[in-house]
Amino acid sequence: MAKLRGRGFASVNYPTGMNLGGDPSQALIHATTTGTFVVSLSSVDLGQGIKTIAAQCAAETLGLPMGNVLVDTADTDTGPHCMGTFASRGSHRVGNAVIMAAAEARGVMLEVAAEELEVDAADLETDGSGYIMVRGAQDKRVHVTDLAMAAHFKHGRTISGRGVYLKEPSVPVPETGEMDPDSCQAHACTVAVVEVDDETGVVEVLELFNAYEVGRALNPAMATQQVEGGAWMGVSHALFETTEPYYPLRDHGPRDFSAYLMPGPADIPSQHSVILERPAANGPYGAKGIGEMTANAPIPAIANAIFDACGVRLTSMPFTPESVLRGLDALRMEEPC
Amino acid sequence: MPSQIVSLVVNGERREFIAAPGATLLACLRESLGLIAAKRGCAQGACGTCTVLVEGRPEASCLVPVETVAGASVRTLEGVTAGGELDEVQSAFIDCFATQCGFCTSGMIMVAEALLERNPDPSEDDVIEAVSGNVCRCTGYRPIVIAIMEAARRRRERAVPR
Ligand code: FES
Ligand code: FES
Numbered sequence: 001m002a003k004l005r006g007r008g009f010a011s012v013n014y015p016t017g018m019n020l021g022g023d024p025s026q027a028l029i030h031a032t033t034t035g036t037f038v039v040s041l042s043s044v045d046l047g048q049g050i051k052t053i054a055a056q057c058a059a060e061t062l063g064l065p066m067g068n069v070l071v072d073t074a075d076t077d078t079g080p081h082c083m084g085t086f087a088s089r090g091s092h093r094v095g096n097a098v099i100m101a102a103a104e105a106r107g108v109m110l111e112v113a114a115e116e117l118e119v120d121a122a123d124l125e126t127d128g129s130g131y132i133m134v135r136g137a138q139d140k141r142v143h144v145t146d147l148a149m150a151a152h153f154k155h156g157r158t159i160s161g162r163g164v165y166l167k168e169p170s171v172p173v174p175e176t177g178e179m180d181p182d183s184c185q186a187h188a189c190t191v192a193v194v195e196v197d198d199e200t201g202v203v204e205v206l207e208l209f210n211a212y213e214v215g216r217a218l219n220p221a222m223a224t225q226q227v228e229g230g231a232w233m234g235v236s237h238a239l240f241e242t243t244e245p246y247y248p249l250r251d252h253g254p255r256d257f258s259a260y261l262m263p264g265p266a267d268i269p270s271q272h273s274v275i276l277e278r279p280a281a282n283g284p285y286g287a288k289g290i291g292e293m294t295a296n297a298p299i300p301a302i303a304n305a306i307f308d309a310c311g312v313r314l315t316s317m318p319f320t321p322e323s324v325l326r327g328l329d330a331l332r333m334e335e336p337c
Numbered sequence: 338m339p340s341q342i343v344s345l346v347v348n349g350e351r352r353e354f355i356a357a358p359g360a361t362l363l364a365c366l367r368e369s370l371g372l373i374a375a376k377r378g379c380a381q382g383a384c385g386t387c388t389v390l391v392e393g394r395p396e397a398s399c400l401v402p403v404e405t406v407a408g409a410s411v412r413t414l415e416g417v418t419a420g421g422e423l424d425e426v427q428s429a430f431i432d433c434f435a436t437q438c439g440f441c442t443s444g445m446i447m448v449a450e451a452l453l454e455r456n457p458d459p460s461e462d463d464v465i466e467a468v469s470g471n472v473c474r475c476t477g478y479r480p481i482v483i484a485i486m487e488a489a490r491r492r493r494e495r496a497v498p499r
Contacts, residue, residue, distance in 0.1 A: 047440070049437070221434050225475075225480065228479065258382075262472075264469050264472075265468050266465045
């Protein structure tokens, strides 16, 4: 009886967004009297960080600090339309829509600044700290807070912008089956190191190595956490989550989430992750979506590592101690005595 | 059984409120006292997101009928931020990026506060054991364990007189 160590890898290509008769998201931006740019969205932040990404995209495009941006996702009933948070589409669709809205708002901001400073709008630039200034004449400038005030009370302007990103509908060509279902694809590879106890059948994941090509990591810390949090879900699918088997009777099965098995803090591998960047031409600042894919590659990587460790080839999840032991028994039967 | 007036010392302050029979500590904190850091995740003692300290011990407040702790001292996440300043655990959670959606965070921090109170120099296994009753669906737990180890280190450093 021994603990057998094995290593396996798996790769994944994953589409960003989908296409069900067209896939749009919209964004609206307007400046308040004090120069806060409110980004209105109907896209829901459930922890994946779309509010942060939207704020980053808006600030970058406006040429203003993040502190001047407020993302409001309050109401899907009255806000601009969003298809929803699924298909790893949020950063891509919403990011693009926000960039478009912010570009329009920036145009108006520069026009109003041109009126205020009595210069040509084409000669203006932003410094990223809140000032709009004449290129090459740094002291001819106005702060966005004063500008927004002047826009409201002196010039009678709304500094605002509209944005939409639409992935147009695409249907398969009947002869070839060819179509254009997604916007771009992210790529990843995971290597898993496992230990299989050939007496109990228990599999422990010791280490995961993740390499992700994400287009551009708009927020590297969040991207890395998505990769590692998603890998944890992959381990959970691979080794834990099931309502079977609880024999001899179903009575012992989980009835609610409190008895549904998932890995806890004591069951987690150490993870090593690298992010590779090859910007997508149609992504917001090059970003692709990596929401869902992060749970995928760990599963086949773990199956391959189990095979490497003990020769048992498992093809359905989760890889329970029972399935490992049955596999080991079958291998022993094959062996000549 | 009629409703009754219950008194607690919450975050160092005596508070009185009317509680319906069987009302949980969690419901009273959130609804009667407006302290909404403790969250209602499962309402059956399985997720830990409702954790507060009762007499210094972490308890799942969704399972505690409030009359059974009448008069006790209760500490919630709101009481950790003394004088508007984040403490070591809170700032380590930020610096180590130990939160994603944030739903588990209040419970995780309260468990960490209790641990560091009784063991200022915990091993990684001690930390893992302490947070084992708390579910996180986002982070994969690793950043949380790292943050609590970091908070312990910072607190020990601060305790050393200069
Ligand atoms: S809400 Fe109390 S343990 Fe889940
Ligand atoms: S951060 Fe989302 S549950 Fe822990």
